[in-house]
Each structure stands twice: as structure tokens, then as C-alpha cells.
Amino acid sequence: MTQNKHAGESTYENLQTIYVSIELSKNTWLITSISPGAGEKLSRHSVPGGDIAGLLARLAQLKQKARDRTGQDYPFVTIQEAGLDGFWVHRVLEAEGHESHVVDAASIATSRRRRRVKTDRLDGETMIRALLAFKRGEPRVCSMLSVPTPFExxxxxxxxxxxxxxxxxxxxxxxxxxxxxxxxxxxxxxxxxxxxxxxxxxxxxxxxxxxxxxxxxxxxxxxxxxxxxxxxxxxxxxxxxxxxxxxRSAREVVMLTKVVGIGPEFAAVLWGEGLFRHFDNRRQVAAYAGLAPTPWQSGSIDREQGIGKSGNPRLRSTLLEMAWLWLRHQPASELSRWFNERVAQNGGRFKKVMITALARKLVVALWKYVTAGVVIEGARVRP
Structure with missing residues (x-):
């Protein structure tokens, strides 16, 4: 305990940034912060919900207090959960010149106790710790959202x-x-x-x-x-x-509408809900669509729990619907043949399970198609 405490004090004493978490709710915004020169002490202050002027004024007070303690000015790094307030608070903070992050609340590790304590106060502290770990470069500590532009x-x-x-x-x-x-x-x-x-x-x-x-x-x-x-x-x-x-401006939309079986509605959902984003690999594509598998492995136990459903629900439901229609409109494609072969191996059972796997393969194949021009083998494409 002593060693951990000293290590924590050393980390907090060397802070060169004011870290702020904003717990947003309809009635109250709870602002939790840790500043240089304040040690491990967390500062908490609340403003009425929607009072962006009060939030900015509080940030100015935190900056002034840090200057009084250390004689220096420090930048801000803020974090907030994705919720009903959308992204307008994040955009205001960025317009003020602050570094702002929006985190997926479900990606932050929490206590696995059956009855865990949950309050806005504890949530603010948890987000501060997650933000500190994220800025230290710890992998997979949380998932920060890629905030869309107002146009997107x-x-x-x-x-x-x-x-x-x-x-x-x-x-x-x-x-x-x-x-x-x-x-x-x-x-x-x-x-x-x-x-x-x-x-x-x-x-x-x-x-x-x-x-x-x-x-x-x-x-x-x-x-x-x-x-x-x-x-x-x-x-x-x-x-x-x-x-x-x-x-007339997006080549990818034209490519999607040329695939037989993808009409205006599917093209609009595929492009507007997911494929306009940048993904580094196929795993990120499947995870964003909520179609990534979730294995459970512990010792000799090794089983699948189904798809994660942690991504975009609108994109996922559309892909599942499109997977069924893909079998009808693209029966000669490699994906349709793969599906039919796997279902035949199981004696015609587990179609719902296999259609989910087909939807995952389909979104990855379409991502490769619009980004690299890789046409799905056997698929019909309009000239």
C-alpha cells in the first residue's frame, strides 16, 4: 500500500495538465478535476444542467487556482460520457481550445460485485482515472469515440x-x-x-x-x-x-448502389452509419457494427457468448436484414455459397447463428469494396 501510495503521489505531483471529467445529466453537471500542485485531492463542483457558461467559468477558476499554486498556466484535457447531450458540449470545449474526449461508458472497467455502488461522484472519479490511464498510453483502458462532424x-x-x-x-x-x-x-x-x-x-x-x-x-x-x-x-x-x-461527390456511395441487392435505403444506412468512418482493420469494422464475437475462456472452459452488440445498433439490424436479402439477390456469390455449405453441414439448423456470421463477413467485404475496390467474388455489380 505504501509503495502504491508513493507511486501515486509521484504521478500526481508531476502533472502538467488539468484533467477534468464532466458527468452530464438533465438537472446537474458534476465537474470533477485534478490539477497540478493539488496532490491527490480531487475537486468537485456542480453547475445546472445545460449551463455551458457556468462550465467554462469553472474551468477558468481551475486554471487560475493552478496558476496561483504553481505560477504556471496548464492546458485542459476533458472527458465526458456519450449520452443524451450528444456532442455539442464536446464541440464547445474544442472551440475554446481545450482537448476533449467522449468515452463509451460501457468500455470503462467497473467492479464485478453483484451490488456495486454507483453515484455521479464515483463516476466522475472513475472517468478521471480512465482519462489519466488513456493519456499515459495504457492499451484498452477505455474506448474513446470518434466524434462525427455536424454534417456527418x-x-x-x-x-x-x-x-x-x-x-x-x-x-x-x-x-x-x-x-x-x-x-x-x-x-x-x-x-x-x-x-x-x-x-x-x-x-x-x-x-x-x-x-x-x-x-x-x-x-x-x-x-x-x-x-x-x-x-x-x-x-x-x-x-x-x-x-x-x-x-456526384462521394465515389463510395456510387459503388454501393451498383451492387445488386443494395438499394437506396441500404446504401444510405451503410454509408451514413458506418462506412464513412476510417477503420484500420476488419476487426474494427465488425466491432463497430456490433457483430464481433465475444469468447469466454477460462482454464478448460472455452465457449462463445454470441456477438458483442456493443456497436451501432442501427447498422447491425440493417446488416442482418441485408444478409437475408443477399442470399436471394446474390445466390452465386462466394458469401452465399459459404453460408449454404455451412448450413448444409449442420443439417439445415443454426440458420440464425450463421446469418449473423454472414452479416459480419458482408460488412467487412463491403468495407474492402468501397475502400480498396475489392469486388466480392461472384457478386453481381451493375455496370
Whole structure:
């Protein structure tokens, strides 16, 4: 303990930077800092949530106190968790000339006790320790996010909004079908253009006309669903215009849309949610998509726990959907043959497990395709 304490004191005494962690919440921002000349003492101060002026004023106070103690000025290095506040605080700090980092909270090691203590105070201290270790160059101590530019962040809004609208449309459609099914009516499709005309001709399973209040509820559901359909058309038109504009400036978007089986929506999600980023290797690509395997090895125990799901959930769900469609549109490709051979070896079982592996191989292959021009073997590409 004595040796560790002395080592810690030596580290803190040699600080040449003011390290700050910002625990963001809706009501309060907790600012935890450690400064040169203060030893191991951590300073804590809170400002109202969203008070960026109060945050900057607190940083100025920390700088003045460090100058009073040591007679020198020190730079800031800040850290915050990715959360509801997005990246605007990070951008303000960088605009002020401070080094700022946004960390994936799930990547910071925590206590494995069944009931671990968690408070904003402890989270602030944990982020400070993670930041110190990160700046010392310790590998895998935490994962810092690659913050997108405002343009890159805004470009993803279109595909995300469409996904939300599609989910709402499906809920209204299913609710209409459920209401009619309870009266013995089957086969009614709310998405058909003649949905209102067909509604007038429906009869219940025992031959009655639709009850008055039930019919009124269905009509109101149709009103909401038709509004969603109009909004989906508007979003899709905006998406197509954005892709057309990017096809004139981004070679990668053109390459994606030429692959048979990848339409405008898939191309927009693939490029906007993942492939526009820089990756050093295929493992980083699979990890960002949340498709990296998570082995569990301890002594003689060696088993797989499935995919990590720690990456981009929108990209992962799109890739899983696209993997099923890839088998239909690209049956002669090497990836489809690999999938069919592996499924055949298992007697037709474990298709869901193998489709996840196919999605992982597919995103890596597409990454190689858009970055290095390596065409997937056997895949059909439009001229």
C-alpha cells in the first residue's frame, strides 16, 4: 500500500495538465478535476444542467487556482460520457481550445460485485482515472469515440427518421388488423390503396356490419397511418436527393448502389452509419457494427457468448436484414455459397447463428469494396 501510495503521489505531483471529467445529466453537471500542485485531492463542483457558461467559468477558476499554486498556466484535457447531450458540449470545449474526449461508458472497467455502488461522484472519479490511464498510453483502458462532424451527424437523421416512421406505421397497421380480427375479419390489408372502400364492405364473422365505435376507431387509425405514409414518402424523397448529391461527390456511395441487392435505403444506412468512418482493420469494422464475437475462456472452459452488440445498433439490424436479402439477390456469390455449405453441414439448423456470421463477413467485404475496390467474388455489380 505504501509503495502504491508513493507511486501515486509521484504521478500526481508531476502533472502538467488539468484533467477534468464532466458527468452530464438533465438537472446537474458534476465537474470533477485534478490539477497540478493539488496532490491527490480531487475537486468537485456542480453547475445546472445545460449551463455551458457556468462550465467554462469553472474551468477558468481551475486554471487560475493552478496558476496561483504553481505560477504556471496548464492546458485542459476533458472527458465526458456519450449520452443524451450528444456532442455539442464536446464541440464547445474544442472551440475554446481545450482537448476533449467522449468515452463509451460501457468500455470503462467497473467492479464485478453483484451490488456495486454507483453515484455521479464515483463516476466522475472513475472517468478521471480512465482519462489519466488513456493519456499515459495504457492499451484498452477505455474506448474513446470518434466524434462525427455536424454534417456527418445531420446526414444520418434521414435514415433514422425513416426507421422511426416505419415502426409507427407498422404499429398502426397491426392495431387495425387486431381490431378487425377480434370481430372475425381476416385478410384486410390497411396498406392497400382501396383500404377505405373495402372497410365499408366488411362484415363481422357472424354477419353483422362493423360496430359504429369500432369503425370510427379504425378510421382514426387510418388517418394517422396515412399521415405517416405521406411523411415516409417525403423522407424517402429527401433521402434520394441526398444520395444523388453524394453520388456526384462521394465515389463510395456510387459503388454501393451498383451492387445488386443494395438499394437506396441500404446504401444510405451503410454509408451514413458506418462506412464513412476510417477503420484500420476488419476487426474494427465488425466491432463497430456490433457483430464481433465475444469468447469466454477460462482454464478448460472455452465457449462463445454470441456477438458483442456493443456497436451501432442501427447498422447491425440493417446488416442482418441485408444478409437475408443477399442470399436471394446474390445466390452465386462466394458469401452465399459459404453460408449454404455451412448450413448444409449442420443439417439445415443454426440458420440464425450463421446469418449473423454472414452479416459480419458482408460488412467487412463491403468495407474492402468501397475502400480498396475489392469486388466480392461472384457478386453481381451493375455496370
Amino acid at each position: 451527424e445531420d446526414r444520418r437523421r434521414i435514415v433514422r427518421e425513416r426507421k422511426v416512421l416505419m415502426e409507427e406505421r407498422i404499429r398502426h397497421s397491426n392495431r387495425i388488423k387486431g381490431l378487425l380480427f377480434s370481430q372475425g375479419i381476416r385478410g384486410y390489408d390497411p396498406l392497400r390503396r382501396d383500404r377505405r372502400e373495402r372497410l365499408e364492405t366488411l362484415r363481422t364473422g357472424d354477419g353483422r356490419e362493423l360496430p359504429v365505435h369500432l369503425k370510427s376507431q379504425v378510421l382514426r387509425e387510418l388517418d394517422r397511418m396515412e399521415m405517416l405514409l405521406d411523411q415516409i414518402k417525403a423522407v424517402e424523397a429527401e433521402r434520394d436527393a441526398m444520395l444523388a448529391e453524394e453520388q
